[in-house]
Amino acid sequence: MTRDILSIIQERMPTLSKGQRRVAQFILDAYDKAAFMTASRLGETVQVSESTVVRFAAELGCGGYPNMQRALQEMVRSKLTSIQRIEVANDRLSGQDVLSTVMQADMELIRATLTEVDRERFSRAVDAILAARHIYILGLRSSAALADFLGFYFQMIFDNVQVVHTSSSGEIFEQLLRVGPEDVVIGLSFPRYSSRTVQALRFARDRGAGVVALTDSETSPLAETATELLLAQSDMASFVDSLVAPLSLVNALIVAVGRRRNEDVEQTFAGLERIWSEYEVYEPAGGNETP
Template sequence: MEVAADLLKKIEDSYKTFSKGQKRIANYICENYDKAVHLTAAKLGSIVGVSESTVVRFATELGFKGYPQFQRALEEIVKNRLNSIQRMTLTNDRVEDSDIVETVLRGDYDNIKQTLEALDREEFNKAVEAICASRRIYIVGGRSSEVLARFFYYYLNYIFDNVRIISSDSLAESMEDVHRIGEHDVIIGISFPRYSMDTVRVMEYSRKRGAVGIALTDSAASPMVEYARYNLFAESNMASIADSLVAPLSVINALITALSLKNKEKVMDTMRTLENIWEEYGVYKTSQDSEELSGL
């Protein structure tokens, strides 16, 4: 959302037109946006000494439909601007006196719930069709998103013969990995705040080469969106220095399931072959094996 991306600048540009109460709100937000993001309109008003309705009017005069939409814009700023030290400080403020397990798991639950409600099903289905129709499938995800990329790559190899994961060790190696990408290929880019510039650059290059880009990211404000034909958004609000990747992983699971069903016969043949290999070479330990060992 463009308004979200320019929120602080918009507040600065409009500052002279604000009432005294609105200026107090603006001052607090610009100096403490990392704290304001978690405040209700009533609580924010109480802190700066104005009414709840004044806070709501402040949000609507900036172009938002209401305070909740304004708050989401603040979340975008927090996700993109906070460094690791600031994230840790924010976490201490949020969970220091609470049940850490409940706070973190409830946050993950909320991320999945919001993703479920907001995910564009048509965009999702188009992404699935594009992957099925592609000549080659590339997956790129840097920094903490690399774990998502490797998970997706692992399971896509059960479905397709043409899957490649892009090295995230360096931008030069990443570019070498995609130098043959073309218009009959798909590239799936995965990145969440703070966004990996290497991933964004690989997506940019792939678009120039005519590849179909699919972005798994957090919002329309993500730099990934510019280089993708299809965008799948998942909530990833951080719990601490670690990114919350539960909701993105759920979207990946949904993609794997949809792609498996689209290629059901091939996947079944592959799994039959693999099950024979796993059994022959004792890849997995079964409960029966454990019982036999305990009886020795």
Template structure:
């Protein structure tokens, strides 16, 4: 299917030709797609009163290779629409108190594995080149992505001297970006549910001819629609908490790649910082015997 939003229309159009059991599945998905997205084929079958094999045949009838593909399409459809309260209600289908540690760690491992498979290495190298060729680098990530933006900004500021993290605060984000030009670079970070202000900031930068990098979860993301370069990091949720493990790995890779090109400079910087940290007791140092 070309776009996830076509899924409901596809089910409605094929409804008259479905078998009796398949119609029960279709009706349930049309009414409760938010719940169906996190059910196994067996669970969905039990819920509507049909066999697991009927659920699998229903997915194939919709031109999916199997039920997992249909389930993924449903999850893509809802992940930008679920409220936090709905996520909490649905999390019982994904994870529970007894297996929270194992379940979350496994989900994060799956996200990193999927990100490694999806990431475009040429795009990644192009982003590194653009970072070094830009007059100034603006980083923006709001809501749950604020931590990612701050982390990227913290380390890039130790390596480069032209980095600014755009933040919500006393001044509006547009005031912080007022001097942006086509010689600059904006790195926008956002995952479902996408922060409107981040999207607006990228739109504003685009009107100035500024090159844009999006670190987001999909090429269908509203951030990707504004971007010249898109780095995809999978962030499928295990519960009501957004998974930022894979995005943070991408950001770590960016920092390391930039640092490797400025190895001598950062070596001198950190030598000086070590002296400052020791003098002003920034970190706990082990006392000499």
């Protein structure tokens, strides 16, 4: 939804039924918690039926409860502090098996990403990366793990890759100093979005570089800088960011690029296998123990 959903709820309040007004008031008072409740859980909390909650979402013009929930989540996820995340997660996981709940949620995020990812954008991103004079990869805070993973494999495919590592904003711009129109910067950030990542992508865009942004929503601050936008669903599990779906998208990007450079990749890994064997980089299968 393009408008703030809380404003819509306030506008519609006079036209709602008594039960729907109870749902509406709870959302207005505690939208950070409501955003991550199922329709059943929200109904139990305000003592109305699940069908009342579903009808309430339809009354708002959301097209169903999942769409209303997603609108709330997009609005609040980037604003929650770590303490608020813990409080929301404790409420979501109360009485639940943590292992099953978290892994089932991750599975749903991958399914949603697969359904919603734009194949044309993905193909254009692959083309841009393959054509780039220089490839910069930038992901800070929790997204640094994604950037390092992508960089690890891209550096085996290309000889023109730089993973931007930094501890201060000045260092970012120093490493991007020579970025230009023939280059591509791949930026990764998910809620809570890194302001330094957003600033760096704007810097690259202003200098004519292609910007491939991996983030979670069209409303993400990375989206406005992107020449190619790749979306992957993310969520939070307590204070922890769930980056399972973004990592799956990164995997797909690596494989797609690798297939386009198949002959070079085979030669590279043939050489690496010889080096790994000679210098015993990996432990042999079954270990070295003799029977």
